[in-house]
Amino acid sequence: MGTSPMRIMAAIAFIASSLLPLQQAHGDDVKLSGFPSLILSGGTAKSTSYTIPKPFKNLIKADTLDIIFGQTTLDEIQKEFGGEIRKRGAGADVASWLCYQVALxxxxxxxxxxxxxxxxxxxxLLNMVSAEESDTARSGCSQGPETLTEWVLxxxxxxxxxxALQNAFGASVNDGIVRYSNQMAPDSNGLTTLQxxxxxxxxxxxxxxxxxxITTK
Structure with missing residues (x-):
């Protein structure tokens, strides 16, 4: 029996919970905002959810950079596209991100x-990517280079x-928020990957x- 979408999303939210700490002493003045903030603060918890039978391919092509969850670092992305790495939290709970205003x-x-x-x-290491349409930059978002607009998901x-969502996953909604999730079988080291x-x-x-x-035991 597969793991429920609620459990998978809860696990990801738990691991990501330090993205929204209030301890200014352990970060800069910029908080995570926009669509990822809504997700990680639990604002989408009651949305329509579906499990998907196959994981999506772990590869994003952004211009000349191949981006892979769990392998690509924020420093590599910054080296390629510039911007300022923001940070909140401390120690094992530190959260970091780059944000760009671009035409996607x-x-x-x-x-x-x-x-x-x-x-x-x-x-x-990168473990989340998020984007939203907006004519104005969110707080802490730098103007991104034109090359970053050329990406393949x-x-x-x-x-x-x-x-497109119905064709890809078999179900969708017309308005509001919809969530999809997949849990892969544990590997030889007992690690489970959640998407x-x-x-x-x-x-x-x-x-x-x-x-x-995310990959976790």
Whole structure:
């Protein structure tokens, strides 16, 4: 029997919970905002949820950089695209992210690359990517380079709609938030990989997306 979407999302939210700490002494003045903040604060907990039978491919192509959850670091992304790495929390609970204001798939958007918790390690390994359509930059988001607009996702993105989600996952919603999740079988080391996708739709059009992957015992 598969693990429920609620358990998978709860596990990801637990590991990511330090993204929203209030201890200013252990970070800068910028808090995580926008769509990822809504997700990690529990604002999507009661949304329509589905399990998906197959994991999405763990590869994002952003211009010349291949981005892989659990392997690519925020420092590598910063070296390629610039920006300022923000940080909140301390020790094992530290959370770091980069945010850019860019045109994704022809839409003015904010784009976050997030590394958080013990699953990310001291190297600030990427474990979450989120984007939302917005004409203005969120707090702490830098102007991204034009090269960052050329990205290829393993799942439907901001250019897509309700029908694309139905074709990819077999179900969707027309308005509001929908979540998809997958849990892979434990590997030879007893590690389990959890994936989660969260979409926000407005009249059938995707205007917010978040996808994440964590590996845990």
């Amino acid at each position: 798939d022809g839409h003015a958007s904010n784009l976050w690359f997030i590394s958080n918790g013990q699953a990310a390690g001291s190297k600030r 393993p799942v439907p993105g901001l250019k897509d709609d309700e029908r 989660a996708l969260v979409y926000r739709l407005n009249d059938g059009q995707i205007d917010g997306i978040s996808f994440s992957q």
